[in-house]
Amino acid sequence: MSQRSVFFLSDRTGITAETLGHSLLTQFDGIEWKKHHISFLNSTNKAQTVVESINTAAVQEGQRPLVFSTLLDPAILSVVRQADCHFFDFFETYLGALEAILQQPSARVPGRSHGLRQEVSYFRRIAAIQYALNSDDGVNAKALADADVILVGVSRSGKTPVCVYLALQYGVMAANYPFTPEDMCAARLPPPLQSLRNKLFGLTLSAERLHAIREERYPGSRYASLPECQRELEWQNQLYQQFNIPFIDTSGISIEEISASILDHTDLERRLYGAS
Amino acid sequence: MSQRSVFFLSDRTGITAETLGHSLLTQFDGIEWKKHHISFLNSTNKAQTVVESINTAAVQEGQRPLVFSTLLDPAILSVVRQADCHFFDFFETYLGALEAILQQPSARVPGRSHGLRQEVSYFRRIAAIQYALNSDDGVNAKALADADVILVGVSRSGKTPVCVYLALQYGVMAANYPFTPEDMCAARLPPPLQSLRNKLFGLTLSAERLHAIREERYPGSRYASLPECQRELEWQNQLYQQFNIPFIDTSGISIEEISASILDHTDLERRLYGAS
Structure with missing residues (x-):
């Protein structure tokens, strides 16, 4: 596999350059990328050092x-x-065209996209993160009532990371309710959820994957066994059907994809902090 | 302020289109954007519906x-x-040029950038998130020893959201240690941190901002008072100097910027899950 250097240069965090750059690179197979992340590139002195690094890589890699x-x-x-180098200017490519369409000059001020622009949205985001952390066990009925969305699913179905991601990236108050062994004794909605049906969103996954995830943590336990995983998922999926709870199969998809699907299925507002 | 529609179209999560799109739009002042996020656009039927929405907006907005x-x-x-519409194709713009440079065709397979590509990195990411949640109080000495980085600072200096962001976006095991009133009685490193000096990274902020943040939560308390905030920050900043702890002033900067700065100041590996 050939190795080749790629540099991500930014005045500020580098998130935009990395996001588009990585998206493009994933479309090319068989190249091992040596990634250089240069954030906060804010002086011509630093820029000169970067030029030397690029030129050195060019010589070394031929x-x-x-x-x-x-x-x-x-x-x-x-x-x-x-x-x-081969230089790709992600802003210049579009800013000129946008200026013509919008009939006004662009500000060309760094740090606007991932900076702190609005105090209100900052507090909202922090509150959402704190909420996700505090309501991670799902037992607090008061907290559940405040949720924008309540993710439900069996233990280790991946609710927590998705709640945290929804809070951090979108400022969504996402709670999480793990079905308990007690819940699974009856074919009814667990009591704390009965008045909150319209906020529920289910996660599911294959029994094989749940088994693998639980084995990582409690190898050889009854809890992690394939029959137990099958039994719990069967109960859960029947519940989703019976109460018409929207759900998504998370096997083999990422936290980003699960979160985007949930936003897609609900009418929650998207406030992409990572990009606004 | 004029209003204008912008559509973000993607086969999958839409994160890349939103990230670059929002970065570009923030460079233009005085326009109120009506944002339409269309993720998982994976059929020509859905595409036809989107065309109708775009055309309707064109007519309505003139x-x-x-x-x-x-x-x-x-x-x-x-x-x-x-x-x-004015169509900006973020992939097509570059894929052709990259194919020429790399002398190979691109795969043009959707979902590679924010999909789930590597099982190992998935488990690592989940472990980092769980770690950030479990070690949020900072009291567990065993957990502190496992950290890649330990964020320190007075209560409400913003450690938790940064730890969660570092875990979620970069898979970094970030712990957080809030200085206690007891710690602040002596001019020494708190005992649990003494053997971990090289992992410490400090957060600081202005006394006015800390006061405002604490007032949100405990209005009128001694804890939130300006003199108390000044006293704690003075003790803390002296500690940073005395023990040569790298630190960042977070007043007026975002979680993304704080996180990027920490990665910039340390030799932690960047594994941008949101973009790789």
């Missing part, structure tokens, strides 16, 4: 590195553009 | 909406390209 940039400062840009 | 797309499916692309 080919020009890729450079993905969201730099906005013209002085810094003019330094790094002198490097021996 | 101007063509912006469309930011990371769609890869040629059949779906050809449907949506018929809409009355």
Whole structure:
């Protein structure tokens, strides 16, 4: 497998350059990327050092590195553009076209996309994260009533990471309710959820995957055994059907995909903090 | 303020289209964007519905909406390209150039960037999130020893959201240690931290901001009073100096910026799950 350097350059966090850059690179197989993340590139001195790193990589690898940039400062840009590289300017490509369409100049001020712009949304986001942490066990009925959405599912079905992601990325108050052995003795909605049906969203997964995840933590236990996983999932999936609870099979999909699906299935507002 | 529709179209989560799209839009002032997020756009039928929405917005607003797309499916692309809009294709713009440079065709398979590609990294990420949740109080000495980084600071200095973000986005095991009133009686490193000096990273903020944050929660308390905030921060900042603990002033910067700075100051590996 060939190795090749790629540089992500940004005035600030580098999140935008990384997100698009990685998305593009995943479309090319068979190349081992040596990734260099240069955030807070805010002086021509630092830029000169980066140029030297790029040129060194070009010599060592015998080919020009890729450079993905969201730099906005013209002085810094003019330094790094002198490097021996293939330069992709993710902002310049579009800002000119957008200026023409919108008939106004762009501000070209760094740090607007991942900076702290609104105090209110900051407090809301922090509150959502704290909420996800505090209501992780799902036992607090008062907390459940405050939720925007309540994720339900058997133990280790992946509710917690999704709640945390929904809070952090979207400011959604996401609670989580794990079905207990007691719940599974009856074919009814667990009592704390009965008045909150319209907030429920179910997670499910294959018995094999649940078994593998539980085995990681409690190897050889009855709890982790395949028959027990099958039994719990059967009860759970029947509940989803009986009470018409929307659900998603999470086997083989990522936290990002599960979260995007939940937003897609509900009418929750998307406030993408990572990108606004 | 004029209102204008913008559509984010994606085969999968829409994270890449939103991230770059929002970064670009933040560079234009005075426009109120009406945002339409269309994720999992995976059939020509759905595409036809989107075309109708775009055309309706064009008529209602008297101007063509912006469309930011990371769609890869040629059949779906050809449907949506018929809409009355300004179309920005974030992938097509670069994939052709990259194919020429890398001398190989791109895979053009959706869902690679935010999908679940590696089982090992999935478990690592889940473990990091669980770790951040479990070690949120910082009292467990065993857990502190396992940390990649330990964020320290006075109560409400913003350690928890940063720990959760580092875990979720980068798979970093980030612990958090809040300085206690007892700690602040002496000019020494708190005992649980003494053997872990090289893992410490400090957060600080202005006394005014800390006061405002604490007032949100415990209005009128001594804990939230400005003099108390000043006293605690003075003790803390002196500690950072005395023990040469790297630190960052978080006043007015976002969770993303704080996290990127911490990664920048330490040699922690960046594994951007949101984008790889």
